[in-house]
Amino acid sequence: MPFPEQRPRRLRVNENIRRMVRENSLSVNDLVYPVFVCHGSGLATPVDSMPGVYRYSIDILLKNLEEIVKLRIPAILTFGLPAKKDAAGSGAYAADGVIQQAVRAIKKEYPELMVITDLCLCEYTDHGHCGVIQDNYVVNDPSLELLAKTAVSHAAAGADMIAPSDMMDGRVGAIRSALDKNGYVNTPVMAYSAKYCSAFYGPFRDAADSAPKFGDRRSYQMDPANADEAIREVRLDLEEGADIVMVKPALAYMDVIRRVKDEFGCPVAAYNVSGEYSMVKAAAQNGWIDEKRVVMEILTGIKRAGADVVITYHAREAARWLRDGM
Ligand code: PBG
Numbered sequence: 001m002p003f004p005e006q007r008p009r010r011l012r013v014n015e016n017i018r019r020m021v022r023e024n025s026l027s028v029n030d031l032v033y034p035v036f037v038c039h040g041s042g043l044a045t046p047v048d049s050m051p052g053v054y055r056y057s058i059d060i061l062l063k064n065l066e067e068i069v070k071l072r073i074p075a076i077l078t079f080g081l082p083a084k085k086d087a088a089g090s091g092a093y094a095a096d097g098v099i100q101q102a103v104r105a106i107k108k109e110y111p112e113l114m115v116i117t118d119l120c121l122c123e124y125t126d127h128g129h130c131g132v133i134q135d136n137y138v139v140n141d142p143s144l145e146l147l148a149k150t151a152v153s154h155a156a157a158g159a160d161m162i163a164p165s166d167m168m169d170g171r172v173g174a175i176r177s178a179l180d181k182n183g184y185v186n187t188p189v190m191a192y193s194a195k196y197c198s199a200f201y202g203p204f205r206d207a208a209d210s211a212p213k214f215g216d217r218r219s220y221q222m223d224p225a226n227a228d229e230a231i232r233e234v235r236l237d238l239e240e241g242a243d244i245v246m247v248k249p250a251l252a253y254m255d256v257i258r259r260v261k262d263e264f265g266c267p268v269a270a271y272n273v274s275g276e277y278s279m280v281k282a283a284a285q286n287g288w289i290d291e292k293r294v295v296m297e298i299l300t301g302i303k304r305a306g307a308d309v310v311i312t313y314h315a316r317e318a319a320r321w322l323r324d325g326m
Contacts, residue, residue, distance in 0.1 A: 024304045026296065028322050031073050032116065032269070033315035036207050037061055037102045038081040049203035050274055051281040053313055055081060058098075058105050065110055071319040075114035077163060077311055078102060079208050082124050088132065089124035093150040100157040107158040116161040116190060117154040119147060119175070120210075128212040130166040130220060138220055143168045148178035155184040163246070165192040167220040173240035188243035190269055190309075194230035194256055197221035200249045200275030207274065230256045231263055238266060244309065249273040251298065254305040261306030270307035272298065277313040292321055 011021050036047070036055040043057035056064060068076065080099040082091030091097050103115050121143070122130045131143030143166065151162045162179070164171050172191050179187050197218045205211040222229060234245045245264070247257045248271035261268050280298070284291035295314045302310050312318070 024300060026300045026303055026310075026318070026322065028072050028319045029074060030299075030303060030308065030310050031315040031319060032075045032077050032309060032311040033068055033073050034077040034079065034118075034311060034313060035061060035064075036079045036081065037098055039083050039098055047203070047207040049206045050278055050313065051285065052317075053207060053277075055207065058102050061102065062105060062109050065106065065113060068316065068319075069110050069113050071316070071323060073315055073319050075116050075161070076106075077116045077118055079118050080123060081209060085124055085126040087126055089121035089146060092119075092121050092124040093146065093153045095153060095156075097153070100153055103154065103157040103159050114160045115158070116163050117159040119150055119154065119162050119164040120166045121146060121150075122166075122210040122212070123208045127214065128210055129215075130217065131168055136214065138168075140168050140170070144171055144174040147171050148174045151175040152178050152182050152184070155179055155182070155187045159187065161188045161190055161243075163190040163192065165195060165248075167192065167195050167217075167222070169236075170240070172237045172242045176241035189241060190244040190246060191237040191242035192248055192271070193234045193237040193242065193245040194247045194253070194260065195221055196224050196249065196253065198224065198249050198252075198273070198275075200252070200273045202275050203278045204274035224252070227256050227259060231259060234260050234264060238264060243267070244269050246271060246309075246311075247307075249276060250302050250305075250307070250310075251276050254301070257302070257305040257307050267308045268306055269309035269311060270302045270305070272302060272310060272312035272314065274313065280314075296321065 011017055038055045038057055040057040041059050044054045044060050047053045078099055082098055099117055106115050120130050122128055127133055129138050131138040154162055237245055244267040246269040247253050250270040250272045257270050283289045299310055
């Protein structure tokens, strides 16, 4: 029975009826707030390409997390800026590394806040790649050892979840067995499973000072043209023990989020990355878009695509808007 019996607009006539039939909604429970931590004290250095984002020293980070906890954002995702870098990225797994110190301090002050640690070497290596370099190539298996060691040091510092973002083959399995061997059987792994080699990471690399010094990441991150490959990557990570799988970036990869959700029905995270954030901020600063509405539309769209967890630099402001009922 088509028109005139069928009139889809009937279910749109007022806000109450729209609320009744709404299929998806964003909640504060869905959000993860990424933070950048550096050594020192009293520091909040703005990231020029990411308005509203700062690199915090641990003391200032702790002050900022008070609002995050009050807003009931369940989790943060930490990125570290080491004091110095070397070829083996030793700052990543140093017992007194910036992340290890930060996690201990955060868990002491806010035991209920979930701390997810991004696990990668690119912020810690002097060459800026996510693994060990031999003959200008990122070698896979030697990198696994360092990643597993880093995971254990994060868990030892009190990390609630480990999020490997390096895209080496076999890293989830290596990390899982290292965690288990060291008694961290209940520490989940959220794997950056379908992580694309994306130009949308540009602002992040300013923030984390992690741009590769030579070449690019195409020999380990995925080709943006591929989606079947994402399914294979996710399957491998699940087989290796990933608890949550991630698609990254989010906006140009909504189809991949949906396919992963449909294919595996497992918890899926999507990373609304730095370039996606900065584009919105730049347009908003120019008065070209309604920032609040655009942000909420983007985050709800990512959920509708199939994400259970949305990692976003907008988390704090989105949580405020949700609290205030927009
Ligand atoms: C580290 C890492 C990156 C991001 C998260 N973890 C950068 C990269 O792979 O170059 C990007 C996050 C963002 O753009 O917001 N490997």
